[in-house]
Amino acid sequence: MRIASKMALSAVMLMLVSCSQEQATQPQAPSAGVDVGYVTLKPQAVARQAELSGRVVAVATAEIRPQVDGIVRRIVFKEGSQVAEGDALFELNDAKFKAAYAAAEAAMKKTEATLAGAQATFNRSEALAKTNAVSAQTLDDARSTLLQAQADEEAAKAALQTAQINLDNTIVRAPITGIIGISAVSVGSLVTENQTDAMATIRQFDPIHVDLVDSSANLMRIRDEVEAGRLGREEGIPASVTLTLDNGKAYAEKGEVSLADMVVSHTTGTVSIRAHFANPNRILIPGMFVRASVDLGTMPSAFLVPQRALTRGDDGEATIYVVSTDSKAEQRVVTTSGSVGNYWIVVDGVEADDKLIVDGFQKISNGKLVKAVEAAIDDDGVVEQAISTNAGEREVAE
Known part of the structure; x- marks a missing residue:
């Protein structure tokens, strides 16, 4: 009995070994590849x-400051309104400036009279000098007096002009056209020449x-x-x-x-x-x-690559995956030129009709055999086409 049992056990073991050898010698079925979704790239005009x-x-911005000292007598403009260049904004008390102008005007008249007398004296001395009725010294003195009178008249003209400018500056006018803001002073306020604080500001x-x-x-x-x-x-x-x-x-x-x-x-x-x-x-x-x-x-001819399909390494180099002619995942380095919406603008590294892999990245690497399924991407960059897993289940990319 024992001998028969041993012979039966040996026969079973020989059968198992034989089956294992047959299975080992049978050719393995080729892998079907990893399911991936792809879109076909087409060059297009891309607005940048x-x-x-x-x-x-x-x-333009103009801060209004007074050019003379004085008390604000009147505010002419309306705050927040449009003013034109040259419009009156503030009126200052001008009494002292009118008095200064009157004094300068009187001084001007005095120099004019002096000049007229000096001119007459010089003309008379010049005529007498021709007949030797007066000495050359007298003619020189008359000429010197005339030149002094002319200089005094020029100085008086300048003083009168200064007095006129100061009187005009008692009316503060807009230097530019624009919208005037809030007045920083009120009627009765004392303002000084070229003060730090602006009376108002005009902006165009x-x-x-x-x-x-x-x-x-x-x-x-x-x-x-x-x-x-x-x-x-x-x-x-x-x-x-x-x-x-x-x-x-x-x-x-x-x-x-x-x-x-x-x-x-x-x-x-x-x-x-x-x-x-x-x-x-x-x-x-x-x-x-x-x-x-x-x-x-x-850009007349560029490629739009969904942002989900492009990755960057630590060195900033941009890479994508495309489906090669032998149905393998091929990694490529590309050059980008900014982005638009949910897409990178790629200007180098891809060609027309390349099959860009947009889904299934978790299972692929460079050279990996793939089973490509055409996918669709909406405006938000979401893949709408479902692909199957290796286990035969369905999944939808988001």
């Missing part, structure tokens, strides 16, 4: 815009400026793209600008970039850019913060 923060600045609101801030590196990159012709814009043509206000509404008027400051900030490394806007309804107020969208131009 730069989103910058900015602050509204008046085109229409047109108006918006000062934007951008990094110097970005400004140089944009300039290089313009010079290379990648933005479809000729150098020297101003870029248009649109604004978004604090309340989220778009400003109706379009502006244009008027200048870029040629100085880089030592602390922030930024450059100031000034845009020019019409402001007929005075919606833009100096000091207001806004968001600006600067139209840089249109």
Whole structure:
């Protein structure tokens, strides 16, 4: 019995070993590959815009200060109203300036009389000197007196002109056209010549400026793209600008970039850019913060790569995965030029009709065999096409 049992056990073991060898010799079925979703890349015209923060600045600002000392006798303007260049704003007590003008005018008349007498004396002495009726010394004295009288008249004219200027300055006028603010003085206030505090401030609101801030590196990159012709814009043509206000509404008027400051900030490394806007309804107020969208131009042939499909290494190098001709995941290094919405703008490293992998990244690596399924991406960058897992289940990418 024992011998029979041992023989049966040996037969079973031989059968198991034989089956194992047969299985080992059978060829393995090839892997079907990892399921991935892809989109086909197509070159397209891409409008480039730069989103910058900015602050509204008046085109011109004039702080009103008196040019003479005096008591404010009258305030002529209405606070917050439009004033024109040359309009009267304040009237100062002018009594002493009228008296000074009268004195200067009298002195002027006195010098005119003296000059007339000196001129007559010189003419008479000059005529007599021709007949030797007077000495040469007398003629020289008459000439010296005449020159002194002429100098006195010029000094008197200057004094009279100064007195007239001071009298005119008792009426403080607007140096520019614009909106005048709150008066810092009242009737009866004493003001002094060129005082530190302004009596009022005038600002020009229409047109108006918006000062934007951008990094110097970005400004140089944009300039290089313009010079290379990648933005479809000729150098020297101003870029248009649109604004978004604090309340989220778009400003109706379009502006244009008027200048870029040629100085880089030592602390922030930024450059100031000034845009020019019409402001007929005075919606833009100096000091207001806004968001600006600067139209840089249109790239005639670029590729839009969903942000989810592009990664960057520690060195900042941008990479993507595409499906190769032999159905493998191929990693590529690409060059980006900014972004638009949920897409990176890629200008180098891809070609038309490349199959960009947009889903299934967790299971792939460079050279990995893949099973590609065409996918669709909505405007928010969400993959709408579901793909299957290796276990045969369905999953939807988000």
